[in-house]
Amino acid sequence: MMKTISQNKSFGGQQGVYSHESTETGCTMRFGVYLPPAAEKGPVPVLFWLSGLTCTEENFIVKAGAQRMASELGIAIITPDTSPRGLNYPGDADSYDFGVGAGFYVDATESPWSDGYRMYSYITKELFDLIANGFAVDAARAGIFGHSMGGHGALTIGLKNPDQFKTISAFSPIVSPTRCPWGEKALAGYLGSDRASWADYDATLLIQKHGWSGPELLVDQGTADQFLQEQLKPELLTAACNEANVPLNLRMQPGYDHSYFFIATFIEDHLRHHAAHL
Amino acid sequence: MMKTISQNKSFGGQQGVYSHESTETGCTMRFGVYLPPAAEKGPVPVLFWLSGLTCTEENFIVKAGAQRMASELGIAIITPDTSPRGLNYPGDADSYDFGVGAGFYVDATESPWSDGYRMYSYITKELFDLIANGFAVDAARAGIFGHSMGGHGALTIGLKNPDQFKTISAFSPIVSPTRCPWGEKALAGYLGSDRASWADYDATLLIQKHGWSGPELLVDQGTADQFLQEQLKPELLTAACNEANVPLNLRMQPGYDHSYFFIATFIEDHLRHHAAHL
Numbered sequence: 001m002m003k004t005i006s007q008n009k010s011f012g013g014q015q016g017v018y019s020h021e022s023t024e025t026g027c028t029m030r031f032g033v034y035l036p037p038a039a040e041k042g043p044v045p046v047l048f049w050l051s052g053l054t055c056t057e058e059n060f061i062v063k064a065g066a067q068r069m070a071s072e073l074g075i076a077i078i079t080p081d082t083s084p085r086g087l088n089y090p091g092d093a094d095s096y097d098f099g100v101g102a103g104f105y106v107d108a109t110e111s112p113w114s115d116g117y118r119m120y121s122y123i124t125k126e127l128f129d130l131i132a133n134g135f136a137v138d139a140a141r142a143g144i145f146g147h148s149m150g151g152h153g154a155l156t157i158g159l160k161n162p163d164q165f166k167t168i169s170a171f172s173p174i175v176s177p178t179r180c181p182w183g184e185k186a187l188a189g190y191l192g193s194d195r196a197s198w199a200d201y202d203a204t205l206l207i208q209k210h211g212w213s214g215p216e217l218l219v220d221q222g223t224a225d226q227f228l229q230e231q232l233k234p235e236l237l238t239a240a241c242n243e244a245n246v247p248l249n250l251r252m253q254p255g256y257d258h259s260y261f262f263i264a265t266f267i268e269d270h271l272r273h274h275a276a277h278l
Numbered sequence: 279m280m281k282t283i284s285q286n287k288s289f290g291g292q293q294g295v296y297s298h299e300s301t302e303t304g305c306t307m308r309f310g311v312y313l314p315p316a317a318e319k320g321p322v323p324v325l326f327w328l329s330g331l332t333c334t335e336e337n338f339i340v341k342a343g344a345q346r347m348a349s350e351l352g353i354a355i356i357t358p359d360t361s362p363r364g365l366n367y368p369g370d371a372d373s374y375d376f377g378v379g380a381g382f383y384v385d386a387t388e389s390p391w392s393d394g395y396r397m398y399s400y401i402t403k404e405l406f407d408l409i410a411n412g413f414a415v416d417a418a419r420a421g422i423f424g425h426s427m428g429g430h431g432a433l434t435i436g437l438k439n440p441d442q443f444k445t446i447s448a449f450s451p452i453v454s455p456t457r458c459p460w461g462e463k464a465l466a467g468y469l470g471s472d473r474a475s476w477a478d479y480d481a482t483l484l485i486q487k488h489g490w491s492g493p494e495l496l497v498d499q500g501t502a503d504q505f506l507q508e509q510l511k512p513e514l515l516t517a518a519c520n521e522a523n524v525p526l527n528l529r530m531q532p533g534y535d536h537s538y539f540f541i542a543t544f545i546e547d548h549l550r551h552h553a554a555h556l
Contacts, residue, residue, distance in 0.1 A: 008535055008537050008539040008540075009500075009502070009533045009534045009535065009539065009540070009543075010539040010540075010542065010543055011542075011543045012543075015539055062340065062341050062538065063340050063341070065343035065346065065542065067539070067542070067543075068343065068542070068543075222287075224287065255287045256287045257286055257287065259286050260340070261286040261287065261288040261293055261345070262286075262287070262288075264288065264289075264343065264345070264346070265287075265288055265289050265290075265345075265346075
């Protein structure tokens with residue numbers, strides 16, 4: 001069952017960290033839940049935040065400064081971890097961009113990863129249900145957002161599940177993992193060498209295939225981001241959205257980098273965006 | 279000379295981390311500098327934030343969420359480290375409340391600590407001058423604030439240097455280190471067993487001796503703080519201020535603990551307090 005790791009009062013609400021034994025990943029998973037004061041009176045809308053490479057559930061909680069506006073707007077924020085931990089598959093801790101801390105929000109099909117690296121099903125089913133049933137949230141009003149690898153996760157999960165996630169936004173997302181080194185390494189490792197199987201985890205290809213009839217996609221991208229040109233390539237998202245007639249608000253933010261200082265600066269805009277549509 | 283460790287754009291301004299070779303401490307010291315956008319046009323008021331036990335210059339920078347309001351108000355924030363590091367005195371890393379990470383903002387007189395544990399002079403002279411001369415701040419408009427051990431540091435340094443620091447505030451401060459276990463251990467270790475020498479580093483005794491003619495002291499204290507009764511004792515500050523006719527705004531915040539979640543919740547009020555008087 002669920003175990004409480006910590007609970008801290010924050011902006012009148014409560015920032016909690018919990019753990020549970022996950023069926024999907026086969027290990028103990030941690031996640032954060034921020035509940036605004038409004039949750040004491042009834043279910044509130046809920047946002048799932050997906051973090052980037054190397055992060056745990058903790059980074060967003062302590063660095064993004066999101067609780068202030070979540071409190072004001074009356075929105076809960078769920079922060080999952082970024083991969084299974086403690087499975088100790090051979091080589092799972094050898095690199096920062098594959099294995100531990102780098103689940104890429106896919107359901108792996110290659111051995112041994114296919115056993116526990118099921119972050120797609122973990123987020124969309126197991127954790128979603130746990131949150132919906134265990135906390136004062138209205139799961140019918142859910143949105144999803146994230147950063148970098150987690151921006152990829154938010155876009156792909158949201159685009160594939162428009163009935164489950166009504167709003168999507170991202171910071172510095174990997175918009176097309178089939179066309180950048182981080183993504184090619186991860187998708188080949190988790191899904192194998194047949195690139196056809198990768199298409200289901202590429203936001204630009206999903207937009208071409210499914211479109212998106214929800215509110216505009218809000219994406220912030222720093223122009224001083226060291227990963228901009230080689231890994232993130234927001235121009236590919238622009239092209240896909242243009243072609244599929246999907247509304248995109250891509251904001252190139254001058255001088256900002258890939259860090260949480262960037263996220264903290266614009267997190268209020270993202271929370272307001274989700275709140276306005278949930 | 280000063281070395282740049284990192285610089286990140288944050289809320290239109292810049293969060294920097296720098297290091298320098300300190301004469302006072304005899305080692306390399308790191309510190310943070312947040313410069314708001316207004317600093318591009320001319321010198322801005324400056325706040326010195328003193329952190330608590332175990333902290334480095336980084337905790338406040340990443341956890342307090344202060345840059346947003348510092349940007350809006352046009353105030354710089356300086357975040358020193360909490361002790362010398364790398365001196366490797368015998369036993370300096372044996373406990374969390376003495377030695378490394380626990381300088382208590384005193385000038386030690388006991389050997390070996392007296393060589394490098396000179397955080398009082400480091401903050402008030404060496405770092406202050408470095409900031410005044412090296413960054414776009416108006417050192418004539420300086421305030422000081424801090425948390426726990428750093429709240430003690432802010433109160434004692436501010437009270438002794440009213441011409442240098444015009445405004446003082448604190449979160450969960452150790453208000454009387456001569457009358458709590460943390461303080462008694464630290465002051466005995468750094469200053470020796472003669473308690474008469476401790477008085478110069480006790481905010482309640484300094485208020486009795488010098489008073490304070492500046493703006494009211496703003497102090498926030500969580501009621502769920504695990505250190506409240508044994509270590510922090512805000513009632514001793516209330517008594518000293520009442521006796522000396524010093525204006526104190528002590529706010530007991532229901533349900534808040536000793537963490538940065540508490541600090542982040544009320545940091546805006548503190549920044550507005552300093553800005554209003556600088």
